[in-house]
Amino acid sequence: MRIAMVGSGYVGLVSGACFADFGHSVVCVDKDPAKIESLRAGRMPIYEPGLEALVAETVRQGRLTFRTDLTEAVAQADAVFIAVGTPSRRGDGFADLSYVYAAAREIAGALTGYTVVVTKSTVPVGTGDEVERIIREAAPDADVSVVSNPEFLREGAAIGDFKRPDRIVVGADEARAAEVMNEVYRPLYLNQAPILVTSRRTAELTKYAANAFLATKITFINEMADLCERVGADVQAVARGIGLDNRIGSKFLHAGPGYGGSCFPKDTLALVKTAQDAGSPVRLVETVVSVNDQRKRAMARKVIQACGGAVRGKTVAVLGLTFKPNTDDMREAPSLAIIAGLQDAGATVRAYDPEGMEQARTLLPDLAYAEDPYDCAEGADALVIVTEWNAFRALDFERLHGLMAAPVVVDLRNVYRPQDLEAKGFRYTGVGRPE
Ligand code: UGA
DSSP states (O other), rough: OOEEEEEOOHHHHHHHHHHHHHTOEEEESSSSSHHHHHTTTTOOOSTTTTHHHHHHHHHHTTEEEEEESOHHHHHHEEEEEEEOOOOOOOOTTOOOOOHHHHHHHHHTOOOOOEEEEEEOOOOOOTTTHHHHHHHHHHHHTTOEEEEEEEOOOOOTSSHHHHHSSSEEEESSSSSHHHHHHHTTTTTGGGGGEEEEEOOHHHHHHHHHHHHHHHHHHHHHHHHHHHHHHHOOOOOOHHHHHHSTTTTTOOOTTOOOOOOSSSSSHHHHHHHHHHHHHHTTOHHHHHHHHHHHHHHHHHHHHHHHTTTTSSTTTOOEEOOOOOOSSSOOOOOOOOHHHHHHHHHTOOOOEEOOOTTTHHHHHHHTTTTTEESHEEEEEEEETTEOOOOOGGGGTTTTHHHHHOSSSSEEEEEETSOHHHHHHHTTTTTTEESSSSO
16 A cells, blocks of 8 residues: 655654554655654654654655655555644634644645545544545545544554554545555454554544543542542542452552643544534543643642641752653653643752653643652652653662652652552651552
């Protein structure tokens, strides 16, 4: 298959490299010449484990190339994927679809022969209809089908998720389009990944429903964690106790400082708006959004409490800034609200993150950045683990005890066992666990 990937951001690049690895011939297109230039030189615009090596290998084998102009790639393609950004529109929270529609217009002008145009970007229900309308208006003679094929990749695990998906959802209203998509994903037959063919609108909604459900699961266990703290129960045992029930499932029941990232916050909000507009509000998801927003700031109060009720004049060391490990992504990271809350309360905050500090510097200019966890903890009155990077899972607490002004640890990801740290002389606070 010949594939054109329009948009070489996170989704486009990972999908393009994986399709090329499957044996397809892929052109990744992006309007940003600097990005294309650096991709050609083998430099990745994002941090994603395994991506650089996969891109290098598929480029070497001649199956992956990069262009700034889509004309030739689209003309030759069997399938053209739209993988451009859909940021939240400022003001109303709706997904901003202007990049998607601009891509559709440009693609329309370059189509030759039967082509399947696939939206991979997360787009509200009905966007496929509009993409099709735009293409048909711009190119009335084009032989084209418009399909929805949402992605379910997690940052930090995207390549594995792409190659071993739980399922592939294809929203195709025409059988011949579904056939092309079957060919595109044929290399995954070996892994027996189910390909679910649905209507286009169903596929579009499935993506939002999946993310909203996962966000709800996390928010549910976070509220259980708060309750556990009140009644003296252990949320991790509760999560295991309910998760072993197959109807519930054990994943995404890890209590923490609230979900962040580029997907859950944006997609839950977009679903809320779509549902309101459709006259069928999703009140459960509305509540999830507001509970999660409040939780991030509440985590700052938790730290303040662990410091004896006040942090004015104190130094707090924060380990982990990104919204989760194995990414440099700071979007909607709980660390942003937590650090702001601590600074508002008069604390000096010093932070360390293995990959996120470059992005963090622009968002958190008033922060001191450390060289490593120990440099971060030196002289601190409390150590707060906000993101569970592997580098924070086996810290040398004897060394930390000697370095810190007060032996206080707030572990917002439950990386450690309370009894272990208490045995080492620390005052330990986790999430949803008896102290
Ligand atoms: C999420 C989904 O998991 C993907 O399936 C989806 O494709 C993607 O959004 C998207 O729409 O593009 P991602 O945002 O990369 O992926 O990250 P997750 O691993 O899902 O984590 C999201 C947030 O939830 C993080 O802040 C994480 O720390 C938090 N989380 C996750 C918890 O607090 N507890 C958990 O048990 C799981």
